[in-house]
Amino acid sequence: MTTPTHDLPTPAGGPDPGGSDGQTGRDMDEPPKGGSFLGYLLRKLGGALTSMVLVIVLGFFAFRMLPGDPVLKIAKERPMSPAQIAELRSQYGLDKPVIVQFWDYLVGIFSGDFGESYVYRKPVSALIVEYLGPTLLLTATAAVIAITLGLWLGQLSAWRRNSLFDKIASSTSLVFWSVPTFWLGLILLMIFGGTLQWLPTGGMITPGLNPWSFAGIIDVIKHLILPVITMVAVVYAQFLMVMRASLIEEMSEDYLTTARAKGLTEDEVRKNHAVPNALLPTVTVVFMHIGGLIAGAVTVEAVFSWPGLGKLTFEAISGPDLPLLQGTFVVFSAIIIVMNLAADIVYRFLDPRVRRA
């Protein structure tokens, strides 16, 4: 399973890994030229909308090109008569012409109806809502920790560029970043789950516990620790690298010399002057990657049996449960597109140099 989170961004701009609109130039030296904020917003919105339309169309056709007939797969190794198979086909709406199925799908999407899952026999939208919570809990916790850790280590690394600390911090993060998520998760699972038996090996809560009781909350936190550590270890490098690169760039700026000339200590110069400025490009990258993090949850959820959207997608693929696949694909893509759009807007707000242009 590929995780989009593995696209290490080029610091301070560079190609947009989410690829929402093909607009890639975010270089600090070359702010987008001209246009009012409204024009900028409309352009970005237009790009996002186009992407969304593409996703919706692709969501239907891509999965239909997958090999394998869902009905025959269900019927495999079972004493099923041709009449039963035909009945299933008609229940799933697979007996209709593709164009009619596509139309039903389009009409459905615009009324928030993604159809009914073949496997769960439930509306896909209800399933997605049901499984979204655990995914948000997992990714939000991991995101907050990864961002904090990455930014903090990143600015320290930049300030002490080429020191032993910098070398250790940068290379450790890159090692984790290049490790396959699945493998790292399994290793942690074996050590802390199987061998040491400190932490649970899967799931979100011990069955039977009330998640809203004190014991339940503690239990959920215990279940969270390993998947969160896995996710954080794999993704914090990108925040570290961006922060480091953009702070290094700031460090050559004249205003820092001015600040030093005023008699401020190195620490003060770093914290009050350099870091706030270096945070700007970083915030953009952070936004872009929140969407990617959610998509990256597919692997982590599969390893740790975390009952979220990722696991739901994982199961839908093995079906293949077409409506569910379409639904999760559209939702995942929408999250990424919205996050990219937010990144563009936030960036415009935060950096006066872009606004001034």
Add this chain to the structure above:
Amino acid sequence: MLTNHKLRRRLGTCLAGLAAMALVGSMAAAPAQAETTEAAEDSKVLRIATDGFIDSFNPFTSFYLLPTNSFRYMYENLVNNSAEDAQPTEGLATEWDTDSEGKVWTYKMRPDMKWSDDEPLTSKDVAWTYNQMMEKDELSVANGGLVENFDKVEAPDDSTLVITLKNPQSNNPGQEIPVVPEHVWSKIDKPGEFKNDEKSVGSGPFQLESYEANKSVTLKSNPNFWRGEPKVDKIQYRYYTNSDAQVQAIRSGEVDFITGLSPEQFKAIEGADNVETNVGNGRRFQGISINSGVADAKNNEFGTGNEALKDKKVRQAIRAGIDIDTLRDQVLQDYGQPATSFIPSVYEKWALPADNPVVSGFDVEKAKKLLDEAGWKEGSDGIREKDGEKLELRFLTDADATTEQNTAKFLKPWMKDIGIMLKNEASDVDTVSERTTKGDYDMYFSGWSINPDPDYQLGINTCDSRPDADGNGGTSQDGYCSKDFDKLYEQQHVELDEKKRVDLVHQALAQHYEDTASITLWYPSQLEAFRSDRFTGFTKQPTDGGIIANQVGYWGYSSVEPVSAEDASGDGGGLGAGGWIGIAAAAIVVIGGGGFLISRRKKSDDRE
């Protein structure tokens, strides 16, 4: 100069929140002890790891393995399959009889049975269930095939059930259909859409208590079960998406039973504390299906199969060129039984005996001789040729299945030895299934799970059951078609004298073996493990060397007993240590976050 207070304030808030969360995390250490006592009460809950799909718990519509396995525990059948050898034994019916033709089957019901809600259970419930499946399309989805031959089902009195068939059959028609209570199901508006996933009413040893999607399924013992209430209170299936996590879960004592282990996983767990293993002789076969010329039921050929394979001698040569014993030893690490034909040896009565004259072994010289006879002569590069055509075959495998990939590795040089160039085409399982449906293969790795009565599996080897290139029209094991085989199938289908029927089945299997529509490699073992410090008394099927999970019956878990309480305690001590990780994580975050917050405060007095 830019000092973005807002941004920093927000970051600060995030950090504060995180620090708080981490603190809560560190408290995880404290109540862990309290939970251990709670766990002690679980000593009568058998926890089983699963990764199974659940569509619903509606026995009329559900297909998937986990729900259908649960139905075996929730709903008693009219006739069950024994633990000893999986042959018909009493269920709701204590005895049965058929007319001389095998068309009218009469069952005598056990008296004074009760559903789990204390309502009486009679033959009327059975008749009602069967009739629902016969009359309503939406209720025939899962098991409709089993009542297809039913003409009518009647309950002349509370203790008698009569099934009249359209055509005679020797296979007992009262098996494998879950019987539901009429007084519950007749009140449901749309029974085809009913999920049945809250407290169920049934007659088996366990009843569904609760179901949490992707988290757990809990079954509770049924005090009204006619064989007596089980000794464990509950069975709880817990969800593990990946099988390696399941192995870790049994090591750590989070679950009590796991199944479906790979040989590597099985070997890794064999020495683990308090874990006992079971190598179960399974009811599955694996083999190589050969494209001997696929066609639909009307003999319209389709697909891209190699013409050479239409020659029986070429197919037989392939079998003679495979050293199955070495393969079983190397690929399965010997976790499998030697095989003859597609009925596994756990069904001792039906399986083709190994001493049948058609059964042959590994013999390179014989393989070469057969190919010579078929007109394939060795070329300069050692690959055989005929009419300028080289003997090249494609072998389709699932790229994710270790067994299949390893088999392919051995097969390639072995086939080369006898002059066949084998091309391994590894693909994902969906592509394999799509290509085999279309007949776009020469050979592929295949396998089926077999039920105790051989009729169905024999049936899908008849000419009439062959589907078309779209997969419509029927199901076929290997696309095989033989008039002789069909005749034997029809004869055994109606033969009521069991001894004669066994003989006919053996003849049919021998015919299939001789024709070599496929090569059965082995009957793989089902590798299982359970916590011996918590439970004992698992019943295998067959009792001698069989499997615990996925039985055709409810024996596996209904005989299980908890090991005495003092032996069961002592686990869970490690749970408290989980808090240490929380503390470590909290420490990192608090130190980091705290440092940031402090630095924020410090700077407020030198703001420009």
